[in-house]
Amino acid sequence: MSPGDLVDIQTCFRHKFNTLWRSGGTCSGTGSFRCKGTLAIAGTDPNGLTVVTLNAGPDTTGITGCQVSNEQGFPQAYSVRHWTIIGTFLKGNGTNYAQIPSCSSVDTYAQNFTFQDNLVAPNPTNYIGLKCQGDGTPKEQPPSRI
Amino acid sequence: MTDITNLALNHDVIVGRLASSYTDYPGGASPSTASWFPPQVVCTTAMWDSNCIGFSGMMNDPTLTYQPSLTDYHGYVLDSSSAYKAGGSRQASDGQQVGANIGDIDTALTLNQYSCSSACGTGPYPNN
Numbered sequence: 001m002s003p004g005d006l007v008d009i010q011t012c013f014r015h016k017f018n019t020l021w022r023s024g025g026t027c028s029g030t031g032s033f034r035c036k037g038t039l040a041i042a043g044t045d046p047n048g049l050t051v052v053t054l055n056a057g058p059d060t061t062g063i064t065g066c067q068v069s070n071e072q073g074f075p076q077a078y079s080v081r082h083w084t085i086i087g088t089f090l091k092g093n094g095t096n097y098a099q100i101p102s103c104s105s106v107d108t109y110a111q112n113f114t115f116q117d118n119l120v121a122p123n124p125t126n127y128i129g130l131k132c133q134g135d136g137t138p139k140e141q142p143p144s145r146i
Numbered sequence: 147m148t149d150i151t152n153l154a155l156n157h158d159v160i161v162g163r164l165a166s167s168y169t170d171y172p173g174g175a176s177p178s179t180a181s182w183f184p185p186q187v188v189c190t191t192a193m194w195d196s197n198c199i200g201f202s203g204m205m206n207d208p209t210l211t212y213q214p215s216l217t218d219y220h221g222y223v224l225d226s227s228s229a230y231k232a233g234g235s236r237q238a239s240d241g242q243q244v245g246a247n248i249g250d251i252d253t254a255l256t257l258n259q260y261s262c263s264s265a266c267g268t269g270p271y272p273n274n
Binding site: 036073082083084086087088109110111112113114115116117118119120121122123124125127128129130 | 148149152153154155156157158159160161162163167168185186187199201212214222230238239240242244245246247
C-alpha cells in the first residue's frame, strides 16, 4: 500500500477505527455500501506492512483484529473520451438492461475518472443510463455503482 | 462508483435519459447543464433539432427507425445541421464534435506510415 491510497479498515476490535458504511449518501455507519476510506499518509511503506492513517478518534487503543485493504480507489486515471456508442440491447429482467459504462461488482471510489465528449446513442427504448442500479451520477444514486 | 471529488463528467450526449438524473462534474451542477439528453437518436426531418442527435444516416425519418448496423459507418457522421458538430452550439469540450471523429478513423484506416507525435524511436515505420 502506498501513501495516497484509500484505506478501507474493517473488523477492528474498537469499531471506531473501522471505515463507516452507508445505505444512502450519508455515512451513517450502517448499510450495504462502504464509505470512502481514509488516505494512507507518509510513513506508509509500499514494500512492507506498515500503513499510516490519520486517526480522528475517539479510540486510541485497541487497534487489533483490523483488516486493511486498498481495494478502494481503483481504477485510477481512467478516461473515456470521444466515443460514439451505437447498438441495440435486449431488455432484460431488471438486472440485464443496457448500461454504459458497465458495472463493477466492487463498491470502489475510482480516482480521476473522466467520461467526457461521448455520444451515447443506443436504442433509447432499452437504454437505462450510466448507472448500475438506476441512472444518474453518484449524487442522484448514492447507494449504487458506476 | 467514482470519487466525485476528481470526476470529470460533462459534454456527453446521453440519449433517452433526463438531465434531472445527472450532475455535472466538476462543479456539481444539478440538473446537468453541461451534458445533453435528447429523447431520440433519429431526426424526423432533414434538419437537426434538440430531440435528436443528427447522424447523417438517421435523418428525415418520421418513423424514428433506429439504425444500429448501417452498412456504411459514414452514416454515423454528424449531419452538418447537428449542434454536436465542431463549431456547433453543443460542441465538445475541446471544440471538436461530440463522439468519434469519423474522418480521423478514415485517415487511420488509410495510413501506410505512422508518425509519432513525440519521440518514440527511429520511425516512422510502414503500417503493414
